[in-house]
Amino acid sequence: KNQVEQSPQSLIILEGKNCTLQCNYTVSPFSNLRWYKQDTGRGPVSLTIMTFSENTKSNGRYTATLDADTKQSSLHITASQLSDSASYICVVSRLSSGGSYIPTFGRGTSLIVHP
Amino acid sequence: DAGVIQSPRHEVTEMGQEVTLRCKPISGHNSLFWYRQTMMRGLELLIYFNNNVPIDDSGMPEDRFSAKMPNASFSTLKIQPSEPRDSAVYFCASSRPGPPLHGYTFGSGTRLTVV
Numbered sequence: 430k431n432q433v434e435q436s437p438q439s440l441i442i443l444e445g446k447n448c449t450l451q452c453n454y455t456v457s458p459f460s461n462l463r464w465y466k467q468d469t470g471r472g473p474v475s476l477t478i479m480t481f482s483e484n485t486k487s488n489g490r491y492t493a494t495l496d497a498d499t500k501q502s503s504l505h506i507t508a509s510q511l512s513d514s515a516s517y518i519c520v521v522s523r524l525s526s527g528g529s530y531i532p533t534f535g536r537g538t539s540l541i542v543h544p
Numbered sequence: 545d546a547g548v549i550q551s552p553r554h555e556v557t558e559m560g561q562e563v564t565l566r567c568k569p570i571s572g573h574n575s576l577f578w579y580r581q582t583m584m585r586g587l588e589l590l591i592y593f594n595n596n597v598p599i600d601d602s603g604m605p606e607d608r609f610s611a612k613m614p615n616a617s618f619s620t621l622k623i624q625p626s627e628p629r630d631s632a633v634y635f636c637a638s639s640r641p642g643p644p645l646h647g648y649t650f651g652s653g654t655r656l657t658v659v
Contacts, residue, residue, distance in 0.1 A: 518587065
């Protein structure tokens with residue numbers, strides 16, 4: 430069964446601190462993995478995307494890693510800011526037999542950054 | 545680029561009534577997705593279209609749900625009759641042709657409350 434599991438479910442950190450969010454998946458055949466940020470009341474916005482051959486991808490203070498062998502990914506946030514408070518969703522896409530890319534979503538990690 | 549446009553932003557309706565959610569994808573995007581998000585289940589893919597054709601509707605919860613895409617610039621998700629358990633935020637997303645290397649662009653969602 431194609432699944433994406435994220436941990437922790439929620440996280441509270443102080444402004445300026447670093448944090449790491451985890452994503453484990455069983456999606457097959459793997460096509461790509463993306464991290465999204467979803468602010469309250471808004472739609473998800475893409476942060477990073479990685480294909481099978483990529484191990485690391487950065488977007489400003491966000492750095493995503495991918496280990497395709499262990500089927501794990503992490504999202505590291507450096508020097509957190511109050512605006513980082515949001516839900517972070519891991520999405521793993523597979524290529525269907527019909528040639529379409531089908532995403533499987535994790536439940537997300539809710540991050541709260543306190544001043 | 546106005547992004548993916550959804551309407552209405554909020555909908556409150558009585559149980560048993562018909563509800564129609566609307567989506568205008570980004571021009572040039574040929575894939576369109578309908579998602580439902582709840583606290584209990586996170587983001588769930590309901591149905592997606594490629595070039596206006598429904599490809600996979602296995603996520604549609606039951607026959608009360610139906611989706612159409614009459615042309616490349618418009619899609620609807622209809623619930624008839626609506627039930628309180630349908631209360632959720634419904635997102636529409638679109639992506640470019642080929643591998644979604646740039647990710648999906650989400651609309652702002654429609655918050656549906658069925659009372």
